[in-house]
Amino acid sequence: xxxxxxxxxxxxxxxxxxxxxxxxxxxxxxxxxxxxxxxxxxxxxxxxxxxxxxxxxxxxxxxxxxxxxxxxxxxxxxxxxxxxxxxxxxxxxxxxxxxxxxxxxxxxxxxxxxxxxxxxxxxxxxxxxxxxxxxxxxxxxxxxxxxxxxxxxxxxxxxxxxxxxxxxxxxxxxxxxxxxxxxxxxxxxxxxxxxxxxxxxxxxxxxxxxxxxxxxxxxxxxxxxxxxxxxxxxxxxxxxxxxxxxxxxxxxxxxxxxxxxxxxxxxxxxxxxxxxxxxxxxxxxxxxxxxxxxxxxxxxxxxxxxxxxxxxxxxxxxxxxxxxxxxxxxxxxxx
Amino acid sequence: xxxxxxxxxxxxxxxxxxxxxxxxxxxxxxxxxxxxxxxxxxxxxxxxxxxxxxxxxxxxxxxxxxxxxxxxxxxxxxxxxxxxxxxxxxxxxxxxxxxxxxxxxxxxxxxxxxxxxxxxxxxxxxxxxxxxxxxxxxxxxxxxxxxxxxxxxxxxxxxxxxxxxxxxxxxxxxxxxxxxxxxxxxxxxxxxxxxxxxxxxxxxxxxxxxxxxxxxxxxxxxxxxxxxxxxxxxxxxxxxxxxxxxxxxxxxxxxxxxxxxxxxxxxxxxxxxxxxxxxxxxxxxxxxxxxxxxxxxxxxxxxxxxxxxxxxxxxxxxxxxxxxxxxxxxxxxxxxxxxxxxxxxxxxxxxxxxxxxxxxxxxxxxxxxxxxxxxxxxxxxxxxxxxxxxxx
Numbered sequence: 001x002x003x004x005x006x007x008x009x010x011x012x013x014x015x016x017x018x019x020x021x022x023x024x025x026x027x028x029x030x031x032x033x034x035x036x037x038x039x040x041x042x043x044x045x046x047x048x049x050x051x052x053x054x055x056x057x058x059x060x061x062x063x064x065x066x067x068x069x070x071x072x073x074x075x076x077x078x079x080x081x082x083x084x085x086x087x088x089x090x091x092x093x094x095x096x097x098x099x100x101x102x103x104x105x106x107x108x109x110x111x112x113x114x115x116x117x118x119x120x121x122x123x124x125x126x127x128x129x130x131x132x133x134x135x136x137x138x139x140x141x142x143x144x145x146x147x148x149x150x151x152x153x154x155x156x157x158x159x160x161x162x163x164x165x166x167x168x169x170x171x172x173x174x175x176x177x178x179x180x181x182x183x184x185x186x187x188x189x190x191x192x193x194x195x196x197x198x199x200x201x202x203x204x205x206x207x208x209x210x211x212x213x214x215x216x217x218x219x220x221x222x223x224x225x226x227x228x229x230x231x232x233x234x235x236x237x238x239x240x241x242x243x244x245x246x247x248x249x250x251x252x253x254x255x256x257x258x259x260x261x262x263x264x265x266x267x268x269x270x271x272x273x274x275x276x277x278x279x280x281x282x283x284x285x286x287x288x289x290x291x292x293x294x295x296x297x298x299x300x301x302x303x304x305x306x307x308x309x310x311x312x313x314x315x316x317x318x319x320x321x322x323x324x325x326x327x328x329x330x331x332x333x334x335x
Numbered sequence: 336x337x338x339x340x341x342x343x344x345x346x347x348x349x350x351x352x353x354x355x356x357x358x359x360x361x362x363x364x365x366x367x368x369x370x371x372x373x374x375x376x377x378x379x380x381x382x383x384x385x386x387x388x389x390x391x392x393x394x395x396x397x398x399x400x401x402x403x404x405x406x407x408x409x410x411x412x413x414x415x416x417x418x419x420x421x422x423x424x425x426x427x428x429x430x431x432x433x434x435x436x437x438x439x440x441x442x443x444x445x446x447x448x449x450x451x452x453x454x455x456x457x458x459x460x461x462x463x464x465x466x467x468x469x470x471x472x473x474x475x476x477x478x479x480x481x482x483x484x485x486x487x488x489x490x491x492x493x494x495x496x497x498x499x500x501x502x503x504x505x506x507x508x509x510x511x512x513x514x515x516x517x518x519x520x521x522x523x524x525x526x527x528x529x530x531x532x533x534x535x536x537x538x539x540x541x542x543x544x545x546x547x548x549x550x551x552x553x554x555x556x557x558x559x560x561x562x563x564x565x566x567x568x569x570x571x572x573x574x575x576x577x578x579x580x581x582x583x584x585x586x587x588x589x590x591x592x593x594x595x596x597x598x599x600x601x602x603x604x605x606x607x608x609x610x611x612x613x614x615x616x617x618x619x620x621x622x623x624x625x626x627x628x629x630x631x632x633x634x635x636x637x638x639x640x641x642x643x644x645x646x647x648x649x650x651x652x653x654x655x656x657x658x659x660x661x662x663x664x665x666x667x668x669x670x671x672x673x674x675x676x677x678x679x680x681x682x683x684x685x686x687x688x689x690x691x692x693x694x695x696x697x698x699x700x701x702x703x704x705x706x707x708x709x710x711x712x713x714x715x716x717x718x719x720x721x722x723x724x725x726x727x
Contacts, residue, residue: 006579006625027626034582034621035602047579049626080615084682104696105681106674107603109615110622245695 001037008049010056012220016185018048019218026050026220028076028112031103032119039127041120041136050076050220060222063087069228075114075181075221079103079169082113090233092226094254097237098172104246114221117170117180117201118213121163122248123152134160135209142209150314151248154322156276157310161209164273165202166248171272172237173198173224174280175254181223182215195225202277231258231266238329239272240321249273251322253329257293264288264297269330271305274322281305284326298330299323358459358480365390365469366457380473388469392460564625568593569637579625584608586624587634595635595669599698606697609670610634611641616677618696635669638676652676655710663701671697675711687712 009015019026025044027033028051036042054061054076061076063085071091073082082088083099103111125131125143132140144152144162152162178198185191202213215221235256241247252272258265269284284305291297302323309319359365365388369379380388455461460480468477561576568591575590584601587593587610599607601620608620611633633641639650652675655661662668674697683689690708699707 001580003578003580006623008626027623030622030626031603031618034623037580038602047623051626080681104606105678105693106606106609106616106618106696107621110617245692 002040002043004037004044005046006049007046008052010052012053012057012183012222013191015048015050015053015220016183016191016218018046019220020185021046022217024048024218028115029078029107029110031107031111032115036120036127040129041127066225066227069230071226072181073113073224073226075112075223077113078109079111079113079116080105080108083108092172092176092229092232092235094172094232094235094237094256095169095176095226098168098239098252098254101237101239101245101252102168113169113224116167117173117198117224118215118221119167120212122166123163124148126163135163135205135212138208138210145312148314149312151250152312152315153276154274154309154311154315154318155271155279155306156204158205158207158209158276160207161205161276162312163205163209163276164248165212165275165277167278168237168239168249168252168272170198170202170278171252171270172254173226174278175235175256175268175270176226176229176232177268178224178226180221181225183220183222184216185218193222198224198278199280205276229256229268232256232268234333235268236329236333238325238332240325241273251318251325253322253326255326255329255333257288257330257333259293259334262292264291264293267301269301269305269326271322271326274309274318279305283307288330293330293334295327295331298327301330302326356457356459358465358478359467359475361475361478363475364473365467365475368454368457380469390458390467390469392455392458392463392465565628566591566624566632567630568632569634570631570640575624577624579623581624582620583610583622583624583627583632584619587619587632593634593636596673597666597669599667599670604698605667605670606674607667607670609673609697611638611673611677614677614680616674633673635673638673650676651714652679652710655713656707658713659706659709660703661706661710662699662703667697667699667701671699671707675707675714678711679715685715690715 007018009018015026018024023044024046025033025042026048028049033042033047037044054074058074059072060074061078061081062074063077063082064072064074065087066072069091071087079099079102083096085096089096099108102108102116120126121135123133123135123144125147126133126135129136131143134140134142142159142161145159149162151164153164176198180196180198180201182194182196183191184194196214200214203211235254237252237254239249239252241250249272251274254268254270254272256268258267267285267288269281269288271279271281281304284301287301287304288297305326306319306323309322311319356366365380367380455463455465458465458467463481465480466478467475470476561578564575564577564581564586566573566575566586568587573591575586577586577590581590584596584598587596588598596610596619597607598620599605601608603618603621606618608618609616610619611617612627612630614631614633639648639653642650644650649657650672652672656668656672656675661671671694674694678690678693681693683693687708690711691704694707694711697707
């Protein structure tokens with residue numbers, strides 16, 4: 001691993017100042033960053049530890065109520081705290097499930113909510129510095145396009161990158177219309193604040209796969225806000241993977257349905273494991289609303305969700321797998 | 336062998352104070368000293384006359400990882416027939432060195448371990464690692480100081496091997512009192528000295544290089560500097576000189592000599608490195624040690640104590656793994672047990688499948704999973720381990 005400077009500022013103003021230096025990475029859990037630093041995919045000159053910020057401001061690592069019944073989740077909160085929280089389990093089962101189906105018990109005790117939505121792709125070519133990769137080294141080419149691409153994305157790809165976004169949590173957050181609160185450096189002490197819709201937070205690779213989010217260098221995620229959504233009390237995160245546990249998704253679906261009098265009044269659908277970003281499918285939601293919750297309705301929604309999917313040599317199976325995953329999730333959530 | 340010389344202070348004035356003393360040669364009298372050991376006992380070299388004394392200087396730069404070398408040294412002593420009785424009189428430094436490492440039995444072979452204090456200056460080895468064997472007459476009979484040829488078994492063996500006798504009865508046939516000194520005890524002393532020089536002093540030399548590189552840091556990027564990192568591990572405070580890039584796992588294993596946490600994949604995929612931080616299970620390979628200051632770190636070595644066990648008593652989860660054969664090769668076992676002992680505090684459901692899901696971050700290539708699940712269920716259900724043992 002390359003040497004680096006380590007600092008652990010005690011205030012967010014100091015953290016923003018430290019984060020303004022070029023080639024700086026913030027660290028909280030370290031489960032993704034330390035791994036990538038060992039591989040020398042990440043080679044920061046400065047690492048700024050955000051954990052001490054929670055000592056000054058507990059809300060950065062805890063869950064608090066928002067007006068109207070939503071929850072504000074501190075960005076430094078470990079995944080496990082959020083996964084087991086009774087309010088999260090009751091109001092947003094899909095959110096708790098997306099966390100518990102991700103990683104392992106040890107990793108969930110370490111990894112933070114803010115870090116989770118920033119985690120990098122598991123594309124093996126991105127993780128191998130010997131291989132060309134447009135995301136890691138812009139302009140060098142994409143090794144996955146003609147390489148082994150079984151785990152890669154079928155939605156939102158470009159000719160420059162087909163890497164899958166690996167986060168389960170971000171899929172559930174996209175379905176729930178969550179927003180990301182961000183502190184940005186500025187002239188005022190403590191900086192300014194802005195909020196970003198979860199569905200706008202990640203960007204498609206296009207011609208610049210090195211850009212993954214709209215977050216600017218030096219900005220700090222302070223919280224993730226999940227608005228009230230009463231029908232999300234009946235929601236589900238279904239994850240399909242190569243082994244029963246502790247694996248990234250081949251396909252996943254976050255779904256919530258509001259069914260009354262035999263009709264779907266409202267729905268939320270997002271897919272994971274198949275997109276270059278967490279894949280909210282408004283097309284699938286439109287295909288559901290106003291219809292009866294039947295197998296035929298669910299299948300048509302699945303077809304709508306996968307419209308425009310582009311398969312490569314080894315991942316064509318994902319098109320049908322994602323459809324079946326979505327159909328099963330919808331079937332189970334109304335059961 | 337060099338001409339014996341009288342040590343400074345014994346029949347000779349110490350008038351050359353301006354020159355730092357040179358390390359005494361083989362054959363020279365060992366400079367006299369007095370010191371206080373950790374237990375507050377006064378020790379003087381003259382009191383130790385009558386048996387060989389081993390003096391080990393570890394240099395100014397301290398590294399608790401040397402405790403590994405001492406453990407190897409202890410095993411060596413245990414393995415040498417008739418050599419029992421070596422005793423560590425003084426332990427410098429900190430951490431694991433504060434525990435007596437030798438049984439307090441016969442006093443055949445005092446071993447004095449010193450840091451870079453006044454005695455080291457007296458011996459001309461301030462700040463460096465060195466080993467001396469003082470014979471029963473108070474003369475240096477063997478030494479290794481920086482600049483001497485590398486100590487190797489071949490370099491040492493002729494001293495002992497040519498004169499050693501297999502037992503004390505044979506010593507009586509030796510022609511003179513001087514040569515009778517080259518007996519089993521002296522052989523053991525020399526062998527142990529070589530062991531220290533080979534293992535312990537080698538580590539010390541490496542640490543000196545690091546110390547020198549820190550001293551000459553003007554041209555070095557500050558990011559390459561190690562700094563003092565204070566960790567609380569198994570209820571004890573450790574101060575380690577670490578670069579920020581040292582993971583908690585490497586700090587524990589390579590710097591603190593705490594090797595219970597295992598390095599399997601080193602990428603967070605196998606769980607062998609699992610430890611507790613503030614009571615929660617984490618992967619020590621994916622966090623930097625510098626980030627874990629001020630927290631309670633528990634490794635398998637300290638797990639039993641967290642359950643109130645004392646001495647050699649086991650944590651209930653350790654006992655359950657034994658009861659149910661929850662391991663084969665054992666490499667993943669410390670991680671499995673650390674993970675399992677935290678899982679019982681997490682809000683998982685009661686089923687075996689819940690245990691499998693909770694434990695999915697711990698991989699066992701031997702496939703001991705059925706025993707592991709049974710062990711965890713035994714602890715979760717509070718099944719008596721006594722009745723389990725009774726059935727075996």
